[in-house]
Amino acid sequence: MDFLSEHKKNCDQCGLCISVCPSYGDLGILSDLYGYLSESPKSESEPVSLPKNPDHDIRLCYTCNVCTVTCPQDLGIRKLISLAREKKTKEFGISDEQRLADPFSDNNMYKKIGEWEKPVVFKNEGKACDVIYFPGCAASCMNKVVGKSTAKVLDAAGVHYSVMSGIDYCCGSVAFGAGNKEPLLKIGQKNIDEITRRGAKILVTTCPGCYRAFKIIYPSLFGELGFEVLQTSEYFLRLIQEGKLTFKRDMTQYLKKSTPLILYYQDPCHLTRAAGIYNDPRRALQAVPHVSVANPSPQDSICCGFGGGVRTVFPQKSLSQAAKIHGAAENSNSDVIITNCGGCMKNIIESGYNSKSRLLVYDLAEFLSLACGNPPTERDDQKLIRLSNTALIHCLSNYDFNPYDG
Ligand code: SF4
Ligand code: SF4
Structure with missing residues (x-):
């Protein structure tokens, strides 16, 4: 049936x-x-x-x-x-909104952003290695703090890794989710072949969409992959358990808050409900001294409003949804919102401007990198928001939302 x-x-x-x-x-x-x-x-x-x-x-x-x-x-x-x-x-x-995420289209928004602002240059691109980091288009071109911070955590743990970054290595999952399956069908096997050619045993993804593509969609379409697929939170927790990743900095003092520092972990829908990952990021955070996670389970977790193309077609609605995260985090007396998806992070930051939230927003890898004792990863939130809205204006004839420009 x-x-x-x-x-x-x-x-x-x-x-x-x-x-x-x-x-x-x-x-x-x-x-x-x-x-x-x-x-x-x-x-x-x-x-x-x-x-x-x-x-x-x-x-x-x-x-x-x-x-x-x-x-x-x-x-x-x-x-x-x-x-x-x-x-x-x-x-x-194919609609203009679907073309935005198509790596083969000139109207791909990450390509557009990459023309204006150089994507992150990672070391060890193209090398053979046991571990490959796959930041995806978002962490390479747009929300770069995610990709850069992940590399810093891997470095702090002494991991030898190689990188497959940028639009050349899009996973195809965003277009797939928007109803345009062609890019993923074209690009999926090519990605698998490249990882296999480099001899990788472990593939680490940041973006929940990339994770879902490699973990669930690719095996169903192309067969068993022959390497392990881990989201950064899973790999970070493994490194902590092996004693390779340790946290030297007192984040409570660093952020000038009282002990314990209360973290609200935002469960990305495509990682939690679609892929079952919610414990590992929380456990990785709890390994940092003097912190506590306000929401120990994903029960009643709130969608950030970014996904499914809603941020593109209905920006105000999407940002109102994201503002609910600030509300939930404030109600739990949290000091910091921790995100684990570039799209969630961007929407939560942008909605915070509207709701004038007092809360700090950190990516998981960014927070852990700081806790390792690293200097802060370079980050410019206003530029990020302006760039992504400007890219949407360039790629879509009917998009005119950019209240932060000028
Ligand atoms: S939850 Fe919705 S889809 Fe499921 S049985 Fe009830 S009405 Fe039908
Ligand atoms: S927005 Fe509503 S219909 Fe769509 S996945 Fe979420 S709960 Fe289901």
């Missing part, structure tokens, strides 16, 4: 998915999706109409997967949205 038939048969319309969904507010989304997915085009020139109710726009889904994990029947809304996005792509072609 296909997923649509299974959904129609087994969904008892209990409404639990809607009660937790940060985007849709009524079960009419399900009947609209059933209708759209069941209908065939009358002719090539007359595609099936998308849901007309603006509250049921399929672009509103953050792909956070909260509905999937909440549904007692393992159904939810997100999988229907993914099918609808794929169908829309087949009928209407």
Whole structure:
């Protein structure tokens, strides 16, 4: 039975998915999706109409997967949205928003940013090594503090590693998630071949999208990989347990806060619900002296609003969602928000400008690098936000959101 038939048969319309969904507010989304997915085009020139109710726009889904994990029947809304996005792509072609993440398109936003600002230059690019770090487009070209800090932590632990960085080594997962599967199908095997050619035993990814691509999507499409795939938090924890990564700096004193320093760990949806990683980053943070994690489990974790293309199409909505993270962190008396995804980090920083939050925002690797005793990693938040909005303006004809310019 296909997923649509299974959904129609087994969904008892209990409404639990809607009660937790940060985007849709009524079960009419399900009947609209059933209708759209069941209908065939009358002719090539007359595609099936998308849901007309603006509250049921399929672009509103953050792909956070909260509905999937909440549904007692393992159904939810997100999988229907993914099918609808794929169908829309087949009928209407690739949209400008989907081209943004396509590494083969000149309208790729990371390529655009890379033309204005040099991507991070990592040492050991192209070398054979047991460990390869794969920062992905975001940590190479846009949220560079993530890529640079990860390299500093690996250096502090004495790891010999090689790097595959930049747009040349996009994983293809963002385009894939937006309903455009072609880039990942073209690039996936090439990435695997390159890692195999370098003789790697371990691939370390930063971005949850890259992790999901290598850990889940590639093996399902291309077969077993022949090397281990770890997210940075998993690898950092392993290095801590092996005694290779140690923390010399008292972060409470460094940040001039009282002991213990309270951290709010932001679970990235695509790492937590989509890939099951939530313990390792918390355990890595708890290895730093005098800190405590305010939210010890991912229960009730909040989507940052960045994913599923919502930040691109509905920027205000996306940033309002991210502001909820500041609220949750403040309510738990936290001093610092720790992120573990370049996209989450950018959205949380940007929403903090609007909500005038008092909280500091650090990437996991950035925080751990500081705790190792390293000097701060160079970072310019305003430039990051301005660059990404400017790139969207250049790549999309209908994007005009850039309140921080000038
Ligand atoms: S939670 Fe599952 S069963 Fe309940 S309405 Fe949503 S999809 Fe249907
Ligand atoms: S994935 Fe998230 S935003 Fe999308 S329908 Fe499910 S709960 Fe709502």
